[in-house]
Amino acid sequence: MSEAPRIAVDDLWVGRDGRDGPIDVLAGMSLVVEPGEIVAMVGPSGCGKSTLLGVLAGLEAPSAGVVRLDGVDRPDRLGGLALMPQRDALLPWRTALDNVACSVGWSSARSGDDESRAMDALARVGLDGFEDHYPHALSGGMRQRVALARTLASGARAWLLDEPFGALDALTRAALHRELERAWRSVGSSVLLVTHDLDEAIVLADRVYVSSLRPGRIVAEVAVALGRPRAAADTTRPEFVRLKEELLGVLASTEAVA
């Protein structure tokens, strides 16, 4: 590939306070996300996936390692990559529409254009009709969808999604997979998707990274050479099943190490 990777993580170390002094949550994590690529990351709970996304988004400095965006070392990345956190982090005093719109135009005086972009994003995630609801009046899955809409509408060229479909039923989840793929295609963005669901990883991603627990680093990388668009029905195809078994095998071995 001639273009520089959209995100290139090189030998990243992040320490956290543990019971017996500092522990390395991420220990030599390296990965790349090419422009226009969807990359999934799976790994046992607590292996540092959310921590990685926080560091990539620029919320936290690593103790060592380099993060390059489009080939440039960018220690100050805030605002360059849109993060959808594991918890929705919606502003309770703003309606669903205003929560999405705040990532479109960062001012109080929004143009009608910003507002219709926010409306479109809400409609994409199946929430038209709920734009005037406050977050407390939405279900967990609906709040997650508002957060997804906020990320998709942000205009950032890379999205960091932390278990974006965790609280959804199978049908809504499949519908949102299609919407994410469509938004990704139309914007041409790059996506790093953290998930616990192997089917989801294979349906959406071009490549899947598997991360290990303590030390948190990439232990396997599996390319998904299936044509797009992929459907829920594809999950029973032999290639799909083989990929899933391969991932399950790697995951099981990381558990054994831990």
Next chain:
Amino acid sequence: MRGRALMGRAALVALPLLGILVWYLVDVIARPPAWMLPSPQAVASTLWTEHDRLWFHAQATIGQALLGLGLALVVGLAIAVLISASRAADRAIYPWVVASQAVPILAVAPIIAVWLDYGAAQVTVAFIICVFPVIVTGVDGLRSTDPALGRVARTLGASRMWVWRRVTLPAALPALFSGLRMAAVFAVTGAVVAEYVGADRGLGYLTEISTSQFETQVAFAAIAWLAVIGIALFAAVSGLERLALPHRRHSVRPAWRTRRGLASAASSALGDADAEPLAARRRQG
């Protein structure tokens, strides 16, 4: 539902009615002299006959309390912002804010009355009493923000200033309003205390003078006014809170919260039935 609401209302007025009844009975049975305990009827008729005099003094007290409260809000909020934003200010100022409350205001009021003119002294004492709850609840509120909210906004491109204005400050409002409600009631107390020690008008001044002149029924009437003023200020702050934090009472944004909603509310007031903000936006979009 309706029955419950009515019961609630009835319970609300039951207590003061009971108090007045006891007062009445004491008056009828023990027959204290009027300068010691005027009868409820006497006080009621004083409220009516002395209305002009009471209103003249009430205006002074209301003005001083409001000024003190307003100043406390502005200054207290500024200090709270400073303390919550800077560690140095937290260490250098906050302990003194707390320590200052150990000095009894009753002891300080006469000195302030010596230093300042009538009026200014009352505003100052009201300010001193009110500023404490504003600072404490302001600091707590400004520190109570869920950091995740601001962090996410930052990753989506928001500036530090945006996060402060649109995340930190709104998150502080519920706590701040609790402090303001307290301050609203304290403001009246502060003004009255300062009127005792040096003033030429005000309900506190009126109470003191009329007591010394054995016009106890006027003092009682003035106290009734003070209670009403305190309650009204408290209610006003609560009303503001409800306006400022609609998400606490509503699931869906009320029509008056949108600019277009305001317009459609106005047009519905003029007889246009459709005042729904959503529908208004749909037509636009």
